Amino acid sequence: MNPRARVLAHRRERLVRRSSFLRQQTEFEVLGLQKAFTWIDRIQDAWHWLRANPLAVAGGVGALALWRPRRALGLGLRAWSMWRLARRVIALRAAFMPPR
16 A cells, blocks of 8 residues: 555544544534423424414413403513513614614
8 A cells, every 4th residue: 555545544534533423422412402402392382372372362361360360460561561672672673783
């Protein structure tokens, strides 16, 4: 085997070992993120269900208002203030950041 072929074979062996190590490392990192992705999928599924069933949401809000009127009022005010804050943040972002 000529010296150049030996160097290339040695380099290929190192690259194959490094590739194997990186593949294992990536698999380990993905397994760590799998739980977070599962929760994100659940939240996304719940959001889609809520968007598809507005009467169920209205019924739940109505039941909460009848069962705990003070808590329902507090939650409503908090949700409204969060919505206003989100609108302000969106407006500030639009004012200071150029569109993509």
